[in-house]
Amino acid sequence: MSIVTGDERRVGRPRSEDRDRAILDAALDLLVEQGFAGLSMEGIAARAGVGKATIYRRWKSKAEVVVEALGGHVCQLGELPDTGDVRRDLVSMYRALLETFKGADGAMMAAFAAEKVRHHELRDEFDRTFVADRRRHMRQLIERGVAEGRFPPDSNIELLAEVGPALLWHRFTMRHGLLPDDLPEQIVAQFLPEPT
Amino acid sequence: MSIVTGDERRVGRPRSEDRDRAILDAALDLLVEQGFAGLSMEGIAARAGVGKATIYRRWKSKAEVVVEALGGHVCQLGELPDTGDVRRDLVSMYRALLETFKGADGAMMAAFAAEKVRHHELRDEFDRTFVADRRRHMRQLIERGVAEGRFPPDSNIELLAEVGPALLWHRFTMRHGLLPDDLPEQIVAQFLPEPT
């Protein structure tokens, strides 16, 4: 998050948005190429053709640069689906998440998740940037589904909303990315079946 | 993994097992206290009362020290329960896992999980130490449960065996440890219900 976000600044040379972008792009490139550990501020500055101070003027730490670099990148999840068919919507969302885990974004998410442990700001930003919306939407889908009688009325909504992401995340982080393409359907079939 | 693993060495002063232990203990302590990133070889050496060379004589890098530190660590899983009542056994295991997350081992697991991404050896050791036995046991419980008709015969065994750990892990890593004490029961009630 940019240190100065408001528009209260008026005098002096304004910050160049070119540099913002150059820095974030460089950070992202290097992150993908070498992972979080191989990422150095010196490297970002060099790659972006920018002085280190120009980075630190905008962000307080390596972690924050990466937060924003990654945040700007991953948020292109497409629209949250809402077709009226809850199960189809959930499968869509699971699949979008699954695709995120695969591809280059997966490595980035993993790297990011790894750093969350140590940097609470990162954790929150991670949440805000590409978890919160999805979570909210899934919850609404489930709630509506329960209300419409598509899931049993005594369902544990909280868990039901969480089970898909949880299984995908578990597969990704704890089972070395064992993510078959039909996993979304499997999950729905097993844990969100139609009431008999 | 120790640099010299065979028993071909015979001459000269043998490596001191005291030092092995002192180093690994120090590494583990510091890992829990400060996380992987806050862990320095210099710190380990100082805490273990050992020269840096004594560490590098045994392991090639920080990662390798940690792998072995982890390997030497006996994760207190408690006994793997087997009472004949599948659901009770699963609740027991979920609870043990939940306690692990809450205790000192939890911090350690988080720290390791973060590093797994970058170090495959670490990932494997992590699996061996914290995960493999439990996973195997849970799967057996589920398989037996299905065989005995305690779960529907068309259950997705793989997912059923995974859903509990997945939800706990998700709560722990992605929801900042939102782990109510009755979560095991909730999970079983929602996802592993008795067949009607």
Added chain:
Amino acid sequence: MSIVTGDERRVGRPRSEDRDRAILDAALDLLVEQGFAGLSMEGIAARAGVGKATIYRRWKSKAEVVVEALGGHVCQLGELPDTGDVRRDLVSMYRALLETFKGADGAMMAAFAAEKVRHHELRDEFDRTFVADRRRHMRQLIERGVAEGRFPPDSNIELLAEVGPALLWHRFTMRHGLLPDDLPEQIVAQFLPEPT
């Protein structure tokens, strides 16, 4: 000699002359206190309140730091005497040299002399700093003395100019500093007597 000597650098923060001085002073102090061998880059950095990189940015090795430390050191020769009385002038110079050996500069000269053997740059700088002026002046005194008939006309000027420093140096380095106060007079009386 400083790594960057030209004035081609223009951009970036300029090197601080304060640090140059702090480093060289620290080096010189430690050299006198502990000798060349007891001199560590880490020690210099600590004493100068400077990071090690700041030293290595300027010099490539310990030897080069010392060379320059020595170069910056103004050896207090006192004025080169020229009273017209050759023998009195020589006694003065011998005494100044003797005092140099006895004082802090003596320890320094010994330390440097020891190291000269291994580092030719050091040898030359040592010569420039401690020796060259004195040598030239003594030679001139002797030459004039011979010209004026104060020494026999067939004198070996080279040796005559050298005998005093040689004896003092020999006493200092080979006889543990056996340097009685009247040694200058003894030398003149024995080796530079008035022609009969």
Added chain:
Amino acid sequence: MSIVTGDERRVGRPRSEDRDRAILDAALDLLVEQGFAGLSMEGIAARAGVGKATIYRRWKSKAEVVVEALGGHVCQLGELPDTGDVRRDLVSMYRALLETFKGADGAMMAAFAAEKVRHHELRDEFDRTFVADRRRHMRQLIERGVAEGRFPPDSNIELLAEVGPALLWHRFTMRHGLLPDDLPEQIVAQFLPEPT
């Protein structure tokens, strides 16, 4: 100096003289090849095919090994001349010293002298091994010369005995080895002339 010099040892396996020699030879070789600074105990041990403890059992430090290595080597100065002709004897001795300074021995003496500054044991041993005898002999020659009227009766014997070695040493250490072959004769002619 060997740590155990007496012959009070009787029990157990006796020290191998082969090893003494192997160690000293290795030390000397390496000293000549790389100088005192490039000399490591590890290197000596390896070159001699000997354990480090075997060296430390005999000598307390690197310096002492070198003392003995060098001592054993240089003492082959030949007989101290005593022909009855004082000046010829002195020229002989000066020349022997001069030859020592030239050759490979010179580098060794310089290396040795350099270390004397820091190691008093070295200084004393240096003295004992290849200075003391010569000095005593020169002094006797001079004393006899004065007694026999070959030098003026009011000569400063101490200085007269010292002037040759002092000039040679000065040339060697302070003038980069400016040692012409007739320097011995020059010295005698200038500073030890026949009384008129």
Added chain:
DNA sequence: ACATAAGCGAGACGGTACGTCTCGTCTTCTG
């Protein structure tokens, strides 16, 4: 129009940790 104030690239700065090296000591097994 021009002063002002901030932005900027470059890179120096005090630190900290890296992985390597040698010191002089210690500990084992072999002869």
Added chain:
DNA sequence: CAGAAGACGAGACGTACCGTCTCGCTTATGT
């Protein structure tokens, strides 16, 4: 026991980044 091998604690080596701090520009703005 001596000896070869080599582990050991200590601590310096020279390198790489960290996040901060100057420098001498450059670039809008607001007077």
